[in-house]
Amino acid sequence: MTRTELRILSPIASELRLAHPHDWWSLKYQTQFGPEFDDWPHFVAALEFVRPAEEAVHGLPRSAKSLLVAEWRSKPRDRSVTPIEAVLDRYASMIIEVLVKRAVLGFVVPRYEVIRANGAGPRAEGRGRLFEKLAWLTIFVGFALQLADAL
Secondary structure: OOHHHHHHHHHHHHHHHHHOHHHHHHHHHHHHOOOOOOOOOOOHHHHHHHHHHHHHHHOOOHHHHHHHHHHHHHOOOOOOOOOHHHHHHHHHHHHHHHHHHHHHHOOOOOHHHHHHHHOOOOOOOOHHHHHHHHHHHHHHHHHHHHHHHHO
């Protein structure tokens, strides 16, 4: 995934995670304890995000869509996917992959959002400390939710 694609798709993944918290925690649980399958999307809970991801990608402004299509065609990918709708559907599946990776890694906040929150560039002071705090917060909240479910 290119930086341009990540810049456009990452906020969608974050919005989906926030809009569907139950599905997000089901996905996180399955990535840690649940069954993993050989076929895409590897986790059943990820299927809950397919339709919202497609709707979000197709609901992007025309400029973002054309930028995504141009990025798709600029890279050596499946050239048989020619209609714009089919290319956008492929991007919806890429959003699902981003969500699964975030669930596996416990990565909740995209890097550029943290940089924007700090108000500085990628080498800003405090970025590492903020990531560390967010990582511990994520671990703590996940542990608390698992403990609450166990009780």
